[in-house]
Amino acid sequence: MIDRSVPRRALPAPEPTGKETVPAALPVRPRTGRLLVLATVFVCAACGLVYELELLALGTYLIGDSVTQASVVLSVMVFAMGVGSLLAKRLRHRPAFGFGAIEAGLALLGGLSAMALYASFAWLGESRPALVAFSFAIGVLIGAEIPLLMALIQRIRRQDAGGAVADLFAADYVGALVGGLAFPFLLLPMLGQLTGAVFTGTVNVIVGGGLVLWLFRRDLSRRCRWLLIAANVAVLAVLASATLFAEDFERGARRAVYGEEVRVAVQTGVQELVLTGPTAGSPRSLDLYLDGRLRVSGYDEYRYHEALVHPAMTGPHARVLVLGGGDGLAAREVLRYEDVTSVTVVDIDPGVVRLARTDPKLSALNAGAFEDPRLAVVHQDAFRWLRGQAAGGRFDVIVCDLPDPGITPSNTKLYSQEFYGLAARALRPGGRIAVHAGPLATRPRTYWTVDSTLRAAGLRTAPYSAGGRLSDFAAGTDRSPLRATGAPTQDWGFVLAARDEVPPLHVDRDTPGLRSLSTRSLQDAARDAERTRVSGLPPSTLPHPRYS
Numbered sequence: 001m002i003d004r005s006v007p008r009r010a011l012p013a014p015e016p017t018g019k020e021t022v023p024a025a026l027p028v029r030p031r032t033g034r035l036l037v038l039a040t041v042f043v044c045a046a047c048g049l050v051y052e053l054e055l056l057a058l059g060t061y062l063i064g065d066s067v068t069q070a071s072v073v074l075s076v077m078v079f080a081m082g083v084g085s086l087l088a089k090r091l092r093h094r095p096a097f098g099f100g101a102i103e104a105g106l107a108l109l110g111g112l113s114a115m116a117l118y119a120s121f122a123w124l125g126e127s128r129p130a131l132v133a134f135s136f137a138i139g140v141l142i143g144a145e146i147p148l149l150m151a152l153i154q155r156i157r158r159q160d161a162g163g164a165v166a167d168l169f170a171a172d173y174v175g176a177l178v179g180g181l182a183f184p185f186l187l188l189p190m191l192g193q194l195t196g197a198v199f200t201g202t203v204n205v206i207v208g209g210g211l212v213l214w215l216f217r218r219d220l221s222r223r224c225r226w227l228l229i230a231a232n233v234a235v236l237a238v239l240a241s242a243t244l245f246a247e248d249f250e251r252g253a254r255r256a257v258y259g260e261e262v263r264v265a266v267q268t269g270v271q272e273l274v275l276t277g278p279t280a281g282s283p284r285s286l287d288l289y290l291d292g293r294l295r296v297s298g299y300d301e302y303r304y305h306e307a308l309v310h311p312a313m314t315g316p317h318a319r320v321l322v323l324g325g326g327d328g329l330a331a332r333e334v335l336r337y338e339d340v341t342s343v344t345v346v347d348i349d350p351g352v353v354r355l356a357r358t359d360p361k362l363s364a365l366n367a368g369a370f371e372d373p374r375l376a377v378v379h380q381d382a383f384r385w386l387r388g389q390a391a392g393g394r395f396d397v398i399v400c401d402l403p404d405p406g407i408t409p410s411n412t413k414l415y416s417q418e419f420y421g422l423a424a425r426a427l428r429p430g431g432r433i434a435v436h437a438g439p440l441a442t443r444p445r446t447y448w449t450v451d452s453t454l455r456a457a458g459l460r461t462a463p464y465s466a467g468g469r470l471s472d473f474a475a476g477t478d479r480s481p482l483r484a485t486g487a488p489t490q491d492w493g494f495v496l497a498a499r500d501e502v503p504p505l506h507v508d509r510d511t512p513g514l515r516s517l518s519t520r521s522l523q524d525a526a527r528d529a530e531r532t533r534v535s536g537l538p539p540s541t542l543p544h545p546r547y548s
Contacts, residue, residue, distance in 0.1 A: 025218045026156065033156045033215060038171040040211045041149055044103070045175030046182065047204040048142045051110035052077060053183045054197045055138075058114055059131045061193075061272070061291050062121045064407050069131070076132055077139035084143025091144070095151035096216035097224045102148065103208025104231040106141040109134065111201020111239045114194045115249060121292075122253035146172070152216065192267060194250065198242045205235045258289060264359060268351030275359060286361050288327060290352070295403065296327055298365060304436075304492050306517040307466030307525075309333035309399055311496050312434035313511075314503045316396045318342070321426065323382040323414070325401035326352030328366030334399070335372050336513050343375045344395075350379045383413055386422040393428035404438040405446055405540075406547030415450055415547065417539045420457035424499055433459065433497045440465045440493030440529055447493045448534040449546045456539035459497040463533075464505060464526040466492045466517075493529065 026033045052073065059069035091098030113134045120130040146168060153164055187196035209232040217225060242249075254262055254274065264275035274289040277298075285298030309330055318341045320334045326347030334343050347353055356362050357370045369375060378385060382402075400423070405415040413419060415437075423433055437450035440463075447463075454461050496502055505522040507514065540546035 026215060027217075028215070030157045034153060034167075036211060036215055037149060037153050037156065038167060040207055041145075041168055041171040042175035042178070043203065043207040044106075044145055045172040046179030047110065047200050048106075048138075048145075049176045049179035050183050050187065050200045051106075051113060051138050051142075051197070053180065054110075054114050054193060054200075055117070055131060055135055057183075057188070058117050058193055059127070060408065062117065062127045063131070064293075066408050072132065073135045076135040077142070080136045080139025081143030084140035084145075085147055087140065088144035088147040091148060092151050094219075094224075095148045095155065096212050096219040097228065099145070099148040099152060100209055100212035100228040101231065102141050102144050103212075104205055104228070104235050106138065106145075107201040107205035107208070108235045108238060109137055109141065110204065111198045111235075112242060113138065114197040115242060115246075118194065118253050119249075122256040155216070155219070189269065195243060195246050198239050198246070202236065202239050205232055205239070257292065258287075263361075264355065266351055266355065268349055270349040270351065273351055273355055275355065275362065286365060288355075288362065290403070293403070293407070296329065296365075301329055301365070303466055303516045305329045305333050305401075306514060307464070307492065307522075308401060308434055308436055308494055310507050310511060310514070310517055311462075311464070311494075311505050311522060312397045312399060312432045313337060314506045314508070315430060315432065316428070319395045319428075320344070320397045320399065321346070321395040322399045322401055323386075323423075324403075325399065326356060327362065328353075328356040328369035330399050330401040331369040331372075331375055332367045334397075335367075335369055335374065336511060340374060343372075344378060345375065346378045346380060346382050346385050348379065348381050353377055353379070381410070383419055383422070386419070386426060389422075389426055393426060393431060395426055396428050396431050398423050398426065398431070398433045400433065400435045402436060404436075404443075405450060406438075406545075412540070412545045412547050413542060415453065415540060416545070417453050417456045417541045420454050420459060420497075424457055424459055427499060430500060431498065432503065435495045435497065437463075437493045437495050439491040440532060441491045444532050444534055445537065446547055448532075449537050449540055451495050452537045453539040453541075453546075454495060454497045459499060460502045462496040462502045462505060462526065463529045464494055464496070464522055465529045466494065466525060 028036070055073045056066075056070055059073060060066040063069055088098070116134065117127050117130050121127040149168060150164060153168065183196070187199065190196075191199055209228065212220070213225065213228060213232070220228070251262075254265060258274055258276050261277040262274060263277065264273065266273045271291045272289075274292075276287045276289070277285060286296075287294060287298065288296035310333065313334070317334075317337060318339065320340060320343045322330050322334065322343060322345045324347055325331060325345055326349055328345075331343055331345055334340055345353075353370065356366055363370075370377070400414070402414050403411055406412055420433070427433065433454075435450060435454065437447045440447045451461050451463055496505065505526055506519050507517050507522060509518070538544075538546060
């Protein structure tokens, strides 16, 4: 496979040698042989692009920040492909053996790349070095393919360099299209990332090895033929073993990441959901992970959701919109108010809502919010849903219960000026928006960029935090009561916004079920947050995202 992101010069015809000027002795007619070579180019290009997409997807899933991971993988692979093209010159006198060896190595590395990255993340805690190493190694092998295929197609019948390159490039690009479409629509939903990569490697070694060992077998010495047969059989055996043990490997890696008490692990069409603990006699809390990131901790989730929801409920709150919040925990806090008439939850992943409805522990944690007749659920991207709403305010309160800004491009757009403009349009006069703005002590520039973006959308803001004293978080000396019990404490930052005057940070002490929040703690948190203000930050927009 070749790079599809930048134009390239036509590759020159290989230098003629005494061996290459003699047409290969093929078991089929030359026309059929050329078609078989081009079909191999097609398959190898499809496999190569699948490996590339696997690295991108898994790098984003394990590390986050998809823009950075895409830049790293693509730039390293493009550079490595150039290195591979140069190294292929050493094999041009034995193109059949060289191509067979390269395809065996590519199938092995590509097929096991997903498992290797996941293992590095699970047991070593860091997958960046493995991501760069596999991107480089796979790129080198992909870059060596085209020069050798060029030599092979010229062995069948000499033709001008322009015609040969055009044929190879056409097959390569069409194969890349098929591989690019097969990955998200077939391989990922049907086989998953690990088994999908192994399956791709199996196809790669069968097609690449088959072309050389059958079509060009007379170009191989007896020793080279047996070496390639042994290499291909060994690769197939390794990939078959990886397939057989894939489920055990996933369970072991998942336990290494999440601990021994994994209760539920589900791959939806959007993300991976993992629910851990508690079991009988377990000291752990009920924890919900989305794509490997802790989203809900049963120890102290109430602190987060009380601080997010209740300050915005000061004032009219008959109609409430929750963006995100498929776990039902923000809705639980909203539904504590008897005068709330309707709650609309907009979450893109029906799998989260299904788990929140059906899992007895998570359902108990959200107090059966989804059984309340006042609550309605919409499964759609929050940005798209807001954009499709008719002009004119409908909601008294909008709660943005979303992951930290900057994790993915789709997540970043939910913290943009355009998004907040749509949210402001959906507010009734006097309405409020509550926004989870990410950690304040550890990522102050991100937090204050959210505040700046809300202001750029025409909203007034009141920043505040929850979870612990900011100075303790910044110094790494958090001594909260929760920390003393071994439970995780969090650095949460919030912003309350309104089109008109922002109401004072206040909580009605008569609100049933409150455990951690008070008007005084909110006002202290607001003063604490104000001391960290970073002024002059530009807002984040769709064409110019500011979150890293």
